[in-house]
Amino acid sequence: MTVYHFVGIKGSGMSALAQVLHDMNYQVQGSDIEKQLFTQIGLEKSGIKILPFTKENIQPGLTVIAGNAFRDDHEEIQRAMELGLPVIRYHRFLGDFMKNFTSVAITGAHGKTSTTGLMAHVMRGAKPTSFLIGDGTGRGDKDAQYFVFEACEYRRHFLAYHPDYAIMTNIDFDHPDYFASIDDVFDAFQQMALQVNKGIIACGDDEQLQKIQAKVPVIFYGFNEENDFQARNVNSTTEGTTFDVFVRNTFYDTFTIPTYGNHNVLNALSVIALCKYEDIDAEAVKEQLLSFTGVKRRFSEKVIGNQVLIDDYAHHPTEIRATVDSARKKYPEKEIVAVFQPHTFTRTQTFLSEFAESLNMADHVFLCEIFGSARENQGKLSIEDLQEKIPGGKLLSEDNTSVLKQFQNSVILFMGAGDIPKFQKAYEAELED
Known part of the structure; x- marks a missing residue:
């Protein structure tokens, strides 16, 4: 057995x-750095063996799946090549694997992890479904008919996939270390669109996505009148958000989600559209939407006293705006305090003014040192360059988080794609003292 x-x-x-393959009764093991990462929790729960990197891990008979972050000169990949073992890059393996199912790729500059989580949750309520989410969560089903997965545009990795369906949430300029411009990003999505086999569900409110050409039907969803699936009469309550769905101007049904903000309505609308296309019963969709508890590091809440601490992966100005908007809608009586750690020097430099604008939507702003990537050169940029553009913005370090105690009756948003959770952890330890 492989x-x-x-x-x-x-x-x-x-x-x-790894979790998907394990659940489907394949034998799985792996190696990585010894630092504790949140993605290993699921692996440990499944009892999957995690080894420290060493070429001795590579033995005859293994099939090696190589992560995109590791080059061919990595000691384990080198050893596998010396032994003549199959070495398959992550996205190539995934591209072949999905051919066994009705595959649904979820892609977009923002919202893909949340939408993948929601789609997987709703689909599983109706049909056997395997799924792979970018928050490190995966579940395999031996009888799976559907495979729902997150497809990332970075370095055009998603061009390894030829899915049956693609949901495209938006096109925005990000990953400036790789993409040259918004046109370059659009070009990647356009190439992806031509590889879809059955249909594309695209957000019609996004001006870039309106230009997408495909060989299969493109179904548009959004708030604007001209969309095929339109959300109307959006209403927020303390329970969540309720909205009516119209399909080509004809009332279809009313749905409720336990989350807030227009971006969450759009994510749900894309799921509703795909399920209708695949003849999944609207009642089952309604029920599953209501019971969705979210994905890791996406508006993950913890209440301590009269403060609400929220951990969120937001690392682009568009995502920060959406997170602040959600917090305002859910907690209209509370002050919003943003604690932000920029992720990569290239992204911070490219969007310096936009980061300032989105963070200025909060009532108070604290900035943590930039979390750099091993791939880049820091240049002259520092966190003070961003601080200058934020009136009243202050710096926060791991050992002075106690300053956040002054904000009683507030929501504290810990945002970023680096190691921002350690700042929240430090603050929670302060509160316990």
Whole structure:
């Protein structure tokens, strides 16, 4: 029996794929750095063996799945090549694997992890479904008919996939270390669109997505009149958000989600559209939407006294705006305090003014040192360059989080894609003292 060895098993996509294969009765193990990462929790629960990196891990008989973050000169990949073992890159393996199911790729600059989580949750309520989410979560079903997965545009990795369906949430300029411009990003999505086999569900409120050409039907969803699936009469309550769905101007049904903000209505609308296309009963969809508890590091809440601490992966100005908007809608009586750690120097430099504008939507702003990537050069940029653009913005370090105690009756948003959770952890320890 094939044993799959994952090089970089703690990567978010890698850990999710390892869990899917494990659930489907394949033998799985992997290696990674010894630092504790949130993606390993699922692996440990499944009893999947995690080894420290060493070429001795590579033995005859293994099939090696290599994470995209590791180059061919990595000691384990080198050893596998010397032994003549199959070495398959993560996205290539996934591209072949999905051919066994009705596959649904979820892609977009923002919202793909939340939408993948929601789609997987709703689909599983109706049909056997395997799924792979970018928060490190994956679940395999031996009888799976559907495979729902997150498809990332970074370095055009998603061009390894030829899915039956694609949900496209939006096109925005991000990953400036790779993409040259918004046109370059659009070009990647356009190439992806031509690889879809059955249908594309695209957000028609996004001006870039309106230009997408495809060989299959493109179904548009959104708030604007001209969309095929339109959300109307959106109403927020303390329970969540209720809205009516019209299909080509004809009332279809009313749905409720336990979350807030227009971006969450749009994510749900894309799921409703795909389920209708696949003849999944609207009542089952309604029920599953209501019971969705969210994905890791996406508006994850913890209440301590009269403060609400929220951990969120927001690392782009568009995402910060959406997170602040959600917090305002859910907690209209509370002050909003943003604690933000920029992720990569290239992204911070490219969007310096936009980051300032989105953070200025909060009542108070604290900034943590920029979390750099091993791939880049810091240049002259520092966190003070962003601070200058935020009136009243202050710096926060791991050992002075107690300053956040002054904000009684507030929502504290810990945002970023680096190691921002350690700041929240430090603050929670302060509160316990």
